[in-house]
Amino acid sequence: MAVKITFTKFDFALTLAGFLLYFADIGTDLWVAAVYFNDNEFTWFALVLAAISLSALVLQSFSWSWYQDDRKIQQQQNSSETQHSHYQSRSSTCPWLCVLHIFQLGLPVRFCKALRLGYKAAFKQGDTDSAIYALADLSMLRLFEAFLEGAPQLVLQTFILLQSKDSNFIQYGSVIASFTSISWATVDYYAALKRSLPNPNLTCGFPVVFYFLYKLLTISATILSITLLVSLHILAVVAYLLILWSIMMVHVVRQETTFCNSKCQEIIYRIVVGIILIFTFFNVKGQEIRLTLTLYYIFKVFATTFIISLCWILKGSSVDKGYDLSISMSIMLSLTIGIVCAVIYYRCFHPQVYSTAATDEESNNSHTTLQLPATPDEVDGFQPENSTATLNNVSENRDVIHSSVPQSSKVNRRITNCLRE
Known part of the structure; x- marks a missing residue:
C-alpha cells in the first residue's frame, strides 16, 4: 500500500516563519540603507542597495522562467485529467505575472500563493500536491536569495558594526535578521526536499533542530572569518573570495548540471551555486556526499584556521580594534559545534538511518x-x-x-x- 504524502501544520508553520523572516530581512536591510543615506554614508548605502538589487534581478529571472517552464509543461499534457487548476492558474495569469516580476514582486506573490495552498492542505484537506509543488519552487528561490543578498549584506553589516563607534539598534537588528533568515532558508530547503520523500515525519522534531544549528553555526563561522579578513585589507578578502569561488566553480562545472532549460540561465545557476558553496555545503547533484561533505569541511577548517592565523600575524597593534580575540574564539567555537551538529544529524536523523525498515x-x-x-x-x-x-x-x-x-x-x-x- 502506498504511503500518502501529507502537508502538515508544522510544514505550514515553517512556511509562515520563512515568510516573516524574509520580509523582516528585506525590511531591515532597506531601513539600514536609508539610515546610511541620511547619515551621508553614501558608500555603504550604495553597497547595500547594490546587493539587494542584484539579488532581486536574479531571483525574478529564475521565478519568471520557472513559470514559463510550467506553462510549457501544461501545454504538453496529453490527458485532460492532468490539467488541474494548479497549472491552469499559472498559464492564465502570465500577463499580470510578467508585470509583477518587472516590479520585483515575483517572490512575494509566490509566498502568498504558497501560504494559501499550504493553509488549505494543512487545515482543510486541500490539494497537497499543489502546496508541495509551490513550496518547492519558493524554497529554492529563498535559498538563492539568502546567499546572493543575505550573506554579502551580513558580511558588510558585521564589518560596519565592528568598525563603527556609533551603532544603532537597527544595524544590530539587521544582522540578527540576516543570520536567522539565511539559516532558516537552508532549513526550509531541507524541508522541501524531505516533502519530496513519502515519509511525512522527516521534517519535524530533532532533525530540524540539529540541521538548523549545523547550518547556522557553520555559516556564521564563515561569515565572521570573512569579516575578520575584511578588517585586514579589502584586497585580501577580494582575492580570497575569488580564489575560493573559482575552486567551487570548477567543482560545479565538472558536475555538468542541467538544472535550467536555457544555456544562459544554466550559467547563472552555476555561478549562484558557486557563491552558495563559499558559505555552506550544497550538493550540486544528488550524489553520495559523505566523502565530499567530509572533504568540504576539512577544507573549511583549514581555510578558517589560515584566515585567523594570517590576521593575527599581519595585524599590528595599531590596527587591532580589540575584537580579534573574541571573534577568533567565536569563529572556531561556532565551526566546531556546527560540525558536531552535522555529524549528529547524519548519524542519527538522516532518512537513510531509519527509512530501511x-x-x-x-x-x-x-x-x-x-x-x-x-x-x-x-x-x-x-x-x-x-x-x-x-x-x-x-x-x-x-x-x-x-x-x-x-x-x-x-x-x-x-x-x-x-x-x-
Whole structure:
C-alpha cells in the first residue's frame, strides 16, 4: 500500500516563519540603507542597495522562467485529467505575472500563493500536491536569495558594526535578521526536499533542530572569518573570495548540471551555486556526499584556521580594534559545534538511518516493486544500498525515492533534478 504524502501544520508553520523572516530581512536591510543615506554614508548605502538589487534581478529571472517552464509543461499534457487548476492558474495569469516580476514582486506573490495552498492542505484537506509543488519552487528561490543578498549584506553589516563607534539598534537588528533568515532558508530547503520523500515525519522534531544549528553555526563561522579578513585589507578578502569561488566553480562545472532549460540561465545557476558553496555545503547533484561533505569541511577548517592565523600575524597593534580575540574564539567555537551538529544529524536523523525498515514493510504490502541500485535521495544525502523502490507509474522520480510513492501528476522537476541527477 502506498504511503500518502501529507502537508502538515508544522510544514505550514515553517512556511509562515520563512515568510516573516524574509520580509523582516528585506525590511531591515532597506531601513539600514536609508539610515546610511541620511547619515551621508553614501558608500555603504550604495553597497547595500547594490546587493539587494542584484539579488532581486536574479531571483525574478529564475521565478519568471520557472513559470514559463510550467506553462510549457501544461501545454504538453496529453490527458485532460492532468490539467488541474494548479497549472491552469499559472498559464492564465502570465500577463499580470510578467508585470509583477518587472516590479520585483515575483517572490512575494509566490509566498502568498504558497501560504494559501499550504493553509488549505494543512487545515482543510486541500490539494497537497499543489502546496508541495509551490513550496518547492519558493524554497529554492529563498535559498538563492539568502546567499546572493543575505550573506554579502551580513558580511558588510558585521564589518560596519565592528568598525563603527556609533551603532544603532537597527544595524544590530539587521544582522540578527540576516543570520536567522539565511539559516532558516537552508532549513526550509531541507524541508522541501524531505516533502519530496513519502515519509511525512522527516521534517519535524530533532532533525530540524540539529540541521538548523549545523547550518547556522557553520555559516556564521564563515561569515565572521570573512569579516575578520575584511578588517585586514579589502584586497585580501577580494582575492580570497575569488580564489575560493573559482575552486567551487570548477567543482560545479565538472558536475555538468542541467538544472535550467536555457544555456544562459544554466550559467547563472552555476555561478549562484558557486557563491552558495563559499558559505555552506550544497550538493550540486544528488550524489553520495559523505566523502565530499567530509572533504568540504576539512577544507573549511583549514581555510578558517589560515584566515585567523594570517590576521593575527599581519595585524599590528595599531590596527587591532580589540575584537580579534573574541571573534577568533567565536569563529572556531561556532565551526566546531556546527560540525558536531552535522555529524549528529547524519548519524542519527538522516532518512537513510531509519527509512530501511519502513521501505521493507511497504514493499511486503505492495504489488509493484522494483529493486534499484543505490542512488541519491536528496541534496544532502544518499540512498542506502540495496533499497527497494515501489513505483506507481511515476517515471519522473523512479530513480530517487526509495519508498512507496503515490501517483501524482505534479512532480516538481526542479526538485527532482536535485534528488536524482
